[in-house]
Amino acid sequence: MSVKIDKQHELGKLIERFTGQDGVHPTSIPSLFLIRESIITEPISRVNEPSFCIIVQGEKEVLLGEESFRYGSGNYIVASVDLPVTGQVIKASPDSPYLALKLEFTPSEILEVLSDRDIQPGKRKNAKRAMFISEVEPSLLDAVIRLSFLLDNPKHIPILAPLFKKEILYWVLQGLHGEVLEQMALENSNASRIRNVIEHIINNYEKSFRIEDLAELANMSVASFYRHFKEVTAMSPIKFQKQLRLQEARRLLLAESSDVADVAFKVGYESQSQFSREYSRMFGFSPRADINRLKENYI
Incomplete structure (x- = not known):
């Protein structure tokens, strides 16, 4: 030892x-x-x-x-x-x-x-x-x-x-x-099929999707796809996408002097109020308060 x-x-x-x-x-x-x-x-x-x-x-x-x-x-x-x-x-x-x-x-x-x-x-x-x-x-x-x-x-x-x-x-x-x-890594495994769907969601996180379409992409039934996706990622496909959207929104708000509504739209939200609610739930602060707080810490 x-x-x-x-x-x-x-x-x-x-x-x-x-x-x-x-x-x-x-x-x-x-x-x-x-x-x-x-x-x-x-x-x-x-x-x-x-x-x-x-x-x-x-x-x-x-x-x-x-x-x-x-x-x-x-x-x-x-x-x-x-x-x-x-x-x-x-x-x-x-x-x-x-x-x-x-x-x-x-x-x-x-x-x-x-x-x-x-x-x-x-x-x-x-x-x-x-x-x-x-x-x-x-x-x-x-x-x-x-x-x-x-x-x-x-x-x-x-x-x-x-x-x-x-x-x-x-x-x-x-x-x-x-x-x-x-x-x-094995292309015919259930895990690799989920990996392919994950890559698709990451590359298209701002777009809406149907679970049925993702299951078809994985060549699985809807029930099997949902079960395997949650086992791999510890979350549902919708929550996975939501976290990607909110992470990117935070990055954009920190990097740019963008309006909250514009950033919400960029990452795929149609409702600014829904965006603000989900942002606050994930990061503990409203979008503007969170960004002001982070920028103060960086100075």
Whole structure:
């Protein structure tokens, strides 16, 4: 156990060295990000891309629908598909900052690992929740450390980074919840059919849709589609779309000096009063009060 703690400490020192200040920091390794926060943060709503995230120090809570995922040092969290979530660092201080590493991946990268394991496509199992937490095993931690320390030797990144990333995905697939990734990548699985619908909703979040049309896109009955979608995302298709709309509305209001009514229309609402009610329910403040509050905090 002490060896594992020493390795996490070593990884933490590297994150501190390559960040230096709070925030999410891209690196010279494609799809690898280092994260540091020295204070407890406000809840941040965003679409979480398919990714693997390991916490080295501190704690974080992620809300997916009404479900809470809380994890800390020595744990990792995986999102196997794009998901609208709300995340908050809940344990951090200047003396002991929150330190984490995030590695984004694609279904094709998962398929590449599966093909090397000679996994036959076409298994149609029940879809499972697309987000899970596990304890970091030593073999997985070793692969993460090898990838991260390429930042000290950037000339080796083009050759070795893809190999180490593949090893990380391999160990996640070998883990307790590896089947979640496996099913999301296999094209004929129920999970991958839901993934296709999720991509469709994300690309067309401002448009109205019928559940029957989404079920047809997934090649499922309405009842089967609704059940699998809720199992994967922890929410209904309508709530999924609503969260996307409200997250984008918040981004637009922060980035532009737009009228609330104009933003509501842009993200697909026909009624400004309905938009304001749902915005307040999700973020705890009316649109204008929320944006004023956030802008004051940024100054």
